[in-house]
Amino acid sequence: MKVLSNNTVSTAFLSLIFFSIGCNNYHRNNTHPEITDDNIRKGEKLAAIYCQGCHNLPDPSTLDSKHWEKDVLPYMGPRLGIFTHGFEVYPSSRYDKNLNKDFYPSKPLLSSAEWQYLMDYFIATSPDSLPGQQRKVTIQSGLSLFKPLMPGFKYDQPATCLIQVDTSNNKHSILLGDASRKKLFRFNSSLDLEDSVLMNGPIVGLDFSHDSIIACDIGVLNPNNGKFGKGLVIHDGWNQKMKVDSVPLFDSLARPVQLTAADLNKDGLTDYLVCEFGHLSGSLSWLENMGNGKFQHHVIRTVPGAIKAYIQDYNHDGLPDLWVLFAQGDEGIFLFTNLGHGKFSEQKVLRFPPIYGSSYFELDDFNHDGYPDILYTCGDNADYSQVLKPYHGVYIFLNDGQNHFTQKYFFPINGCYKAIARDFDGDGDLDIAAISFFADYARQPEEGFVYLENKGNFEFQPFSLSEGKSGRWLTMDAADLDGDGKIDIVLGNFSIGPSFIKSATNWKLGPPFLFLKNMGK
Secondary structure, three states, rough: OEOOOEEOOOHHHHHHOOOOOOOOOOOOOOOOOOOOHHHHHHHHHHHHHHHHOOOOOOOHHHHHHHHHHHHHHHHHHHOOOOOOOOOOOOOOOOOOOOOOOOOOOOOOOOHHHHHHHHHHHHHOOOOOOOOOOOOOOOOEEEOEEEEEOOOOOOOOOOOEEEEEOOOOOOOOOEEEEEEOEEEEEEEEEEOOOOEEEEEEOOOOEEOOOOOOEEEEOOOOOOOOOOEEEEEEEEEOOOOEEEEEOOOEEEEEEEOEEEEEEEOOOOOOOOOOEEEEEOOOOOOOEEEEEEEEEEEEEEEEEEEEEEEEEEEEEOOOOOOOOEEEEEOOOEEEEEEEEEEEEEEEEEEEEEEEOOOEEEEEEEEOOOOOOOOOOOEEEEEOOOOOOOOOOOOOOEEEEEOOOOOEEEEEHHHHHHOEEEEEEEEEOOOOOOOOEEEEOOOOOHHHHHHHHEEEEOOOOOEEEEEEHHHHHHHOOEEEEOOOOOOOOOOEEEHHHHHHHOOOOOOOOOHHHHOOOEEEOOOOO
């Protein structure tokens, strides 16, 4: 896998496994032998026209024919104005009052015959099933570097949608948001419950950059097109207990998943960058501080899926620039250069197929050359193609110094949701901790948590631990909780999430979080 000149990620490694498309005789699967090569050829041309309008052109080999036919294509049809085909009614949200009326085309962009050609192309030339993982190194059980500890405070069916370590003051603590209970809990460094406060909705992010905590309230956790999200102010009350201001700092956000404080227009006031993930609609936006508690909403990119952002002055011009991962539709990592006065230019740094399920990224310097490399994960498997995918896992892309990135490393983990690079063992290089929310729990439950120890030269030895199977880890953080100078790990258990894979583990009885105390020297 490599980055092409146009910064598009190639899926050649999959294409080589399955087939080569473009010759007169297409490699065929066994599902629909009646589909002719002529139909496939016509469909291939139509796909190149209509499937690239919103995202990277999908390679049929990235998914099996059944899921193309029964799930993905019926979902995409309405995007082209096709709501029915034959006797089938396609799922859509065209009657959703929270969605703009012009979201779907007013009339079909393709005829019924053309749509069938396009379907024939994907259905007939995709594999009957996806291959298994090509993992060269086995995950070893046992991880002596960390001692797993569970809190004494437990409750049934934890739905931990946030876990963050607060090291902004001398009294380090763990803050945990539970989506079902709509509460924010605070645990001390001994894992004792110190405080809790009732919230309006699920809290999925916290910003500690000021005296008060700014909480990201997603509004409604499940996919929707409403604007119910808020930014809430949490501070210590008179008795040092958490208190939420009754008036939001700002509201009417489309399923926000991250709020980051920064003076984006350099006027001396604190603005907020917002990843409004949304659903069918959403945006990357920023809230300009107008003073007197007023904020003005500005859109930087009007597409859904913004899931993780970093603010960094990469070109050293004194203006904060943005690195952002979009994980819906047009998946990829984008660099937004600050032009001043609240304006940004857009550059596609890495682009991924829309089937990947991008989930997280970090900027880390793996080769110590002074330029930020990219640690990236993909593994979201809750949408329209719920099948184990061999390209899910942890990736490292190296920076050539000009923000052109090439893949250097890949470790397959089914349903990988997040990876954090830190020097956990104190030997001077970056190790990686990774979690999976859609692991192959039945056959490989050790995928739930994987520690990749850096052995040098981009070789990593994977480890797991038995306690890592006690929860279904949706979120993770890494910081020195107990103040001993070593980086610990905290895993958050979202036990009630969707799953197409069965597991023998009853996560609903597991702890709300698992603390991995770093026992290294």
